[in-house]
Amino acid sequence: MISLPLRLRTTVLRTLRRTLILAGACAVAAPAVLGQGSAVDEIAKYRAALQDGNPAELWEVRGEDIWKQQRGPKQASLQQCDLGLGPGVVKGAYARLPKYFADADRVMDLETRILWCMTTLQGISAADSRKQLYGNGNERKSDMEAMVAYVTSESRGVAMNVGLSNAKEADMYRLGEKMFYFRGGPHDFGCVTCHGDDGKRIRLQDLPNLTTKEGAQKAYTTWPAYRVSQGELRSFQWRLYDCFRQQRFPELVYGSDASIALTMFLARNANGAAFDAPAIKR
């Protein structure tokens, strides 16, 4: 876009490079570890202060209401939706997802399963069920995010227990693992670039090391979460969607096998830890 004479451009670039090298040197010289430690502590304090009165509860209440409402052409509620533990069982269901569902002949995560139930039980068209998957302020609230908040809150304290006994589940896990370590896109990026080492961060945000058991457990069991900076509750599908965007990958399609495979990989690696969401994040 910017057209500068070639010589000037070279000079600008050289100056820029020099500045960058200087900046790099400064960063090394500064007591980075000390600064990082105190910032991390401060953020932890901030989170603790917000823990009481997490606005995610507002989504949970609204989601429960939507779940029990009779909606769609068939005027049915989602109370008979089978989330894997039988029709009508919500308690503890999220701790076992994603999972293979014989009726759909597919491995599904929670969001995909809710979309399935909206279509099969309530008769809502696939297009209508996907109208507002992400919320945006009071004018455009997302029923999906509210229902996700409700269903996941019913698994709080339940130990993660995702199975791989079905061949399709095992395939999904392997695909997810492959995607996690796959590098590509314009930045030659992969999930593992940011989530493969301890102590990495973006600005002041600590990034969990998802290749370790503790890292995967801590990260997976605290999503979905209320994002204070956005004033919205965000589901795991959103989390993956935004990670893809940040990596400059092609847009991750909501409920696609790719999204479910990654969810499967991370959920399975979190097995054993008590689920503790909807949480609150900066």
Next chain:
Amino acid sequence: MADPMKIRANVVGDSTEVKVLMSHEMETGQRKDAQGKTIPAWFIQNVTATWNNKTVLSAQWGPAVSKNPFLSFKFKGGAKGDKVTITWVDNRGDKRTDEATIA
């Protein structure tokens, strides 16, 4: 209509501790939308809490209060089973009243 509030009220010693989560956009009036137009201010202006038909808290809020605000306060008295009622009114005249039982 506005979404319900989430209210918890518990007896702590000789007083009652009330914690309220309100669902509100709390737009400051300082922000601009994608077209550069100012987004009009929209926030909760008055909050009142009553117990046994007696006002135990009355507050005037402004645009500096956060989105989806959380309010926590204590008042002397209150017994298990009593009702606490919270009402807010915003600058558009919208209002919402919810009730909780002290536990």
